[in-house]
Amino acid sequence: MSDVAILRVDRPGHAPATIELAKGDITTIEVDAIVNAANSALAGGGGVDGAIHRAAGPELMVELGARYRGCPTGSAVITASGRLAGHGVRHVIHAGGPVWRGGGSDEERLLRSAYLTSLRLAGEAGARSVAFPAISCGIYGYPLDQGARVALDAVRDGLETAPSVERAVFVLFSGDTFAAFADALAILAKRTSQERPGTRLEDSR
Numbered sequence: 131m132s133d134v135a136i137l138r139v140d141r142p143g144h145a146p147a148t149i150e151l152a153k154g155d156i157t158t159i160e161v162d163a164i165v166n167a168a169n170s171a172l173a174g175g176g177g178v179d180g181a182i183h184r185a186a187g188p189e190l191m192v193e194l195g196a197r198y199r200g201c202p203t204g205s206a207v208i209t210a211s212g213r214l215a216g217h218g219v220r221h222v223i224h225a226g227g228p229v230w231r232g233g234g235s236d237e238e239r240l241l242r243s244a245y246l247t248s249l250r251l252a253g254e255a256g257a258r259s260v261a262f263p264a265i266s267c268g269i270y271g272y273p274l275d276q277g278a279r280v281a282l283d284a285v286r287d288g289l290e291t292a293p294s295v296e297r298a299v300f301v302l303f304s305g306d307t308f309a310a311f312a313d314a315l316a317i318l319a320k321r322t323s324q325e326r327p328g329t330r331l332e333d334s335r
């Protein structure tokens with residue numbers, strides 16, 4: 131896994147945070163918490179959900195069934211990390227992103243809310259580093275460029291209210307997804323640096 135873009139964001143009164151883009155498999159990254167693109171039934175599935183459950187083992191599904199009755203779209207729930215603890219992951223946050231239905235069904239608010247809730251839960255659990263996939267941008271069909279913009283804006287804003295989180299990493303599985311996030315990060319960097327002169331985009335493509 132190679133980090134290719136890092137945005138350093140100043141936070142008045144708190145340690146600065148970084149938003150990073152990496153290309154690779156989220157089940158291999160060493161962070162305190164990883165976010166899963168789950169469904170509202172918390173029933174498991176394909177995509178990154180399948181990969182995380184396979185890597186973590188059956189313990190996750192047992193805990194989900196015991197503690198939660200599903201997860202409304204736009205929200206998230208937290209569990210332990212099963213076998214992912216082997217490389218330092220302590221929490222898995224299962225977020226329910228929206229299915230893309232053309233853009234008129236509140237998709238943007240729901241996607242933003244899925245990221246913000248995930249970041250809040252990570253902060254409450256004391257996580258300092260969190261990895262995200264491109265929620266809703268696979269099976270759920272959210273257009274990549276829009277999904278990337280919503281994701282990065284939400285995480286930048288959420289870092290303001292989750293001061294314990296110092297590092298947010300988007301782990302992007304395909305070249306297309308990575309390219310869409312890199313473009314959106316460059317736009318966010320330009321906008322953020324006008325408001326916060328300490329903001330810097332490093333190591334971009």
Ligand code: APR
Binds near residue numbers: 179304
């Ligand atoms: N690491 C990182 N990203 C991954 C991985 C992985 N191991 N596997 C897939 N991805 C990427 C996909 O390429 C896509 O960019 O995660 C992004 C999200 O895609 P999906 O996993 O299809 O998630 P989503 O679009 O939110 O759909 C959720 O799919 O798996 C089911 O149970 C899940 O019903 C839910 C739905």
